[in-house]
Amino acid sequence: MPAGSNTQRPLEVTPAQVQAWLEAVADPEIPVLSIADLGILRDVLCRDGELVVVITPTYSGCPAMHAIEQAIGAELRRHGVEHFHVHTRLAPAWSSDWITAAGRRKLLDYGIAPPAQSASGRREPPDGEPRVACPRCGSAQTTRISEFGSTACKAFYRCGDCLEPFDYFKCI
Amino acid sequence: MNRQQALFEYLLRLGDNALILGQRLTEWIGHAPALEEEMGSANIALDLIGQARGWLAYAGTVEGAGRDEDDLAFQRDVMNFRNVLLVEQPNGHYGDTIARQYLFDAFHYPLLTALSACTDQSIAGIAAKASKEAAYHRRRSAEWVIRLGDGTAESHAKLQQSFDTLWPYTGELFALDEVDHTLRRTGVAADLTAVRREWHEHVTRTLAGATLVPPQEGWMQSGGKQGRHSEQLGYVLAEMQFLPRAYRDARW
């Protein structure tokens, strides 16, 4: 829980302003995406004169969460906000559906296939394999090499046409 | 046993299962048979240890004695751990690890799904998050069971042996005691009979797909949930707890 100094002073910034600043904070593992693109940044509010930033982790053991909290703290301090609290909210659980349209486009440009299907629209556990298009050439002839890629949120695929391996951002 | 004590015990069981299996999986780092499997093991371990953190942090709050998740993970002795015996079993060869993982995942996923509807909002929140991860774990381990079981004659024979050896540890997953009875009354504990039904159905289907024979039902090991462990757990804790115990104030 990073907190600034204890000096109680009235909030001079609006939550909307803070939200705009934090939308620029990059995800430490996929730096082309911001925490807003990923849907990790859930809310900015003012409670009893204190600024509260609400974030939701993508995975229970996501090692980036600590770095994200620190990055949020650094960004706020850069704008002169010293008194704040970063709150981690677990429920509702993060869903890959929360990745914004801009976020999905940035993932694709970066060479990562965005989540293929809607997690919330599916009742069954993901026992079936989603169809994933190659982010380089768009081919649908792809095979999954491993359920887990470079991080927990990604699986590892290979394209049968351009033969390049690529990461797929899993649908959860 | 009052409700608070039962809840503390229940949370330790959930947390310790995830923590000990996660710790076991980290033993593969640097040794896994393929790079993809090394990443898979490490990522599943990360999910499980993250889940353990959620359960144990809440256990500390419920206990109200000022212990946090690190205190509970690193400062408890063997007899105070409440994980099932299955998860502390050694990694063995990769087939043993896969069989252990699958038998646990097939239990973990329906358990977490049931707990997502728990009347306790903290439990429901952690479980809803964790069940999404457990769905992937089960899919991966079931695929490996089929690949190895329906693979070469040698991989088939080895995996059948793995299941035969681990089977006596599966009864404990569904055994009810006072903790469950106390919490069932208030709708907190999951209905393990329903969890068992789904487990049995999934395991039967997967073993059939893997051309493996379901082991004979027989005498089942138990005791882990009450703190009576095999000698295996001591070795796991010795490695996991050494640093924070030797250097009490060590910080990253």
Ligand SMILES: [Zn+2]
């Ligand atoms: Zn391609």
